Amino acid sequence: MDVVDGGVDRGQNPRATMERDSDDKIAEPSWFSPKKLLFVFCVVNLINYIDRGAIASNGVNGSLGTCTSTGTCSAGSGIQGDFNLSNFQDGVLSSAFMVGLLVASPIFASVAKSVNPFRLIGIGLSIWTLAVVGCGLSFDFWSITFCRMFVGVGEASFVSLAAPFIDDNAPQAQKSAWLAMFYMCIPTGYALGYVYGGLVGSVLPWRAAFWGEAILMLPFAVLGFVIKPLHLKGASSKLQNTHTMLLIDLNLFLMSLLVWLPSGFAPDDKGKNRTDNLNVLPTGYGFSAVLKDLKLLLVDKVYVTNILGYIAYNFVLGAYSYWGPKAGYNIYKMENADMIFGGITVICGIVGTLSGGVVLDFMDATISNAFKLLSVSTFIGGLFCFAAFCFKSMYAFLALFAVGELLVFATQGPVNFIVLHCVKPSLRPLAMAMSTVSIHIFGDVPSSPLVGVLQDYVNNWRVTALVLTFVLFPAAAIWFIGIFLNSVDRYNEDSEPDAVTRESAIAPLLEEA
Numbered sequence: 414m415d416v417v418d419g420g421v422d423r424g425q426n427p428r429a430t431m432e433r434d435s436d437d438k439i440a441e442p443s444w445f446s447p448k449k450l451l452f453v454f455c456v457v458n459l460i461n462y463i464d465r466g467a468i469a470s471n472g473v474n475g476s477l478g479t480c481t482s483t484g485t486c487s488a489g490s491g492i493q494g495d496f497n498l499s500n501f502q503d504g505v506l507s508s509a510f511m512v513g514l515l516v517a518s519p520i521f522a523s524v525a526k527s528v529n530p531f532r533l534i535g536i537g538l539s540i541w542t543l544a545v546v547g548c549g550l551s552f553d554f555w556s557i558t559f560c561r562m563f564v565g566v567g568e569a570s571f572v573s574l575a576a577p578f579i580d581d582n583a584p585q586a587q588k589s590a591w592l593a594m595f596y597m598c599i600p601t602g603y604a605l606g607y608v609y610g611g612l613v614g615s616v617l618p619w620r621a622a623f624w625g626e627a628i629l630m631l632p633f634a635v636l637g638f639v640i641k642p643l644h645l646k647g648a649s650s651k652l653q654n655t656h657t658m659l660l661i662d663l664n665l666f667l668m669s670l671l672v673w674l675p676s677g678f679a680p681d682d683k684g685k686n687r688t689d690n691l692n693v694l695p696t697g698y699g700f701s702a703v704l705k706d707l708k709l710l711l712v713d714k715v716y717v718t719n720i721l722g723y724i725a726y727n728f729v730l731g732a733y734s735y736w737g738p739k740a741g742y743n744i745y746k747m748e749n750a751d752m753i754f755g756g757i758t759v760i761c762g763i764v765g766t767l768s769g770g771v772v773l774d775f776m777d778a779t780i781s782n783a784f785k786l787l788s789v790s791t792f793i794g795g796l797f798c799f800a801a802f803c804f805k806s807m808y809a810f811l812a813l814f815a816v817g818e819l820l821v822f823a824t825q826g827p828v829n830f831i832v833l834h835c836v837k838p839s840l841r842p843l844a845m846a847m848s849t850v851s852i853h854i855f856g857d858v859p860s861s862p863l864v865g866v867l868q869d870y871v872n873n874w875r876v877t878a879l880v881l882t883f884v885l886f887p888a889a890a891i892w893f894i895g896i897f898l899n900s901v902d903r904y905n906e907d908s909e910p911d912a913v914t915r916e917s918a919i920a921p922l923l924e925e926a
Contacts, residue, residue, distance in 0.1 A: 447582035451591055454575045457538065457633050458598040459605070461568060464545065464626050466606015468492075468561075469507060472614020473622050491619045496554050508858050509558045513565025514572070515854070518846030519703040521570040525842045530578070530645045533570045535637020541567025542630045549623035573846040574645070580833045580841075580904075581646050589778045592833075593770025593826030600762025600822070603734070646838040646904075706843050715780060715835040718895045720848055723828050724855045725888035726791060730821070731857020732864045732881050734758070743874040745807040757815050765822030773827045780835055780902060783827035784895035791892060794820030795885030802878045821885065831895075834902045 467473050475491015493503050525533055544563035551557035576592060583591035613622040710716050737754045741747040769786065776782045797817030801810045829848075836844045860881075868877045 447584075450582055451579060451594060453633065453636070454579060455595055455598050457571060457630070458575065458595060459602045460626060460629050460633075461541075461571070462599050462602025463606040463609055463629075464564070464623075465507075466603040466608075467610035467613075467622050467626070468548075468606075470607045470610025470614065472612065473610040473619045474503065474506075475614070475619065491614060492557065495619075496557070498554055502554050504862075505558060506561055508853075509561035510565030510568065511850075511853055511858065513562040513567075514569050515565075515850050517566040517569035518573055518850055519707075519843065522573050522706075522843035522846050523703050525574060525645075526839060530574045530842070531637060534574055535634055537567045537570025538630060538634035538637060539567070541571075542627045542634050543567075545623045545627045545630070549620040549627075569846065572849045573842040576829055576833060576845050577645055577838075577841040580830075581644075586778075587774055589773040589783075589826040589830045590767070590770035592829050593766045593768075596825035596829060597763050597766040599825075600758050600766075604759040604762075703843065706840055707847070709840060710836065710844060710847060713835060715831065715895065715898050715900045716844065718891060718898060719784075719828060719831045719835070720851050722787065722791075722888045722891035722895070723848065723852050725884055725891065726821075726824060726828075727852040727856030728860040729881055729884050729888070732860040734857075735861040736864055736868075736877075736881075740874045740878050741810075744802070744878070745810060747807060753811070757811070757818060761815055761818035762822050765819040766825045768819075769823030770826030772823070773830065778830060780831050780900035781896055783831050784892050784898075784900075786827045787824050788889045788893035788896065790820045790823040791885055792889035794818070794823075795882060795889060798885065799879060799882045802875055802882060834904050835900065837903050837906050 471491070473491055475494045492498065492506065496502075498506075521533055521537065541564055544560050544567055547560035547563070548557055551560055576595065579591050579595055580588055609625075610619075610622055613619070613625065741754060747753060769790065773783055773786050776786065794817045797813050797820065799817075801813035801817060804810050804813065829845075832844050832848050833841055864877060864881055867880060868874065871877060
């Protein structure tokens, strides 16, 4: 690592890579440079979504056995065939992670106010790795569903904290572009997951796909514990001794979890059921504290407007990813519809997502400009996608739909820039967590079954696709309203937890260490 100007990599954010002790001496910088952090987080995000794609792939998900009228039966394959799952049970597996994500996200966001956020990512990725191994060892529907829920628990810490870390360490003029690089891994990971699941499932048992994912993720889980962590703006100050800090953070993490349990689960040293022994924790923990923070988010007009538009947007993309190939096959008699739609999504996802981030930085990354880009790109992209389904020619459809997806994917960097910059730094983990939970619960999770109901009613895939695509226009309208809201970039507001309170909390742990 090239070291200049007192030990800081050229181009790094000194606040994010260096710490000052009580004597105002500069501590040794973390091994993570900003570019290394971006690369590692992109790879982790890629693995997360490879898992999503793999469990949906034919090689891993499989199918039920079938019997012909002559009495000849063929064995099922993959998870569905081995566990003899109904289509409803099979659908539950794809969204079971949401249960863990919903429950764990506010907990991790609350604990991040005191426990080292980088350590929390290590803890989350460790849970994710163990849960994925459990998926490979599962023996029935309930066991694999339970493991999928814990995959969501493990993912909760990463989705809450990764984007704030990237935002802190990105160069000032490239914040949106760096976020776009991170979110570019979503469509890429999905597509790679389909390929990965298909390849593994064709030569090995489906269980091997999960074990392979665990092997890929394990080094990154370990990395969260062994290297000196970066500082996250809005989180508490950290000690300089890396190994001592690890022990303290693990202790504080376990103690913070007890705050979330009923008081009867926190006995004191005399065996009585009390929570007095948890009073050493700094303030701002537990369910009531999260409710207070949630109220702050719900009264923030900029945040709510952004998320409402994001929900409508994700409603369309979720149904596109699930029903797109089937609609394309039925409307245009498209051969290899999976490959065609998958290829368009990967290319447009990468180019569109990166372009959106670069364009916002070129415009000057402000909340108002982000809303302008969101509304314009979604509206024009929606027009292209809507027009595509009006053509009877498959080639005209593919050309117009590709341009539409390119524009629609340009939203990923700007929408998350708004999430991170419209709230105080200490609220960013919860804001990211609630954004992720909201777009899934109200967006892509209900969209696929609702589109299925519509298709059953109209029995016309072209009409169904046009109705679905029309939802992009309300999304653009909601984001257009955001342009006129009184928006303030709150990134530089001081929301650091009280250092004195933290020092009083960790003093007993320092004595034990």
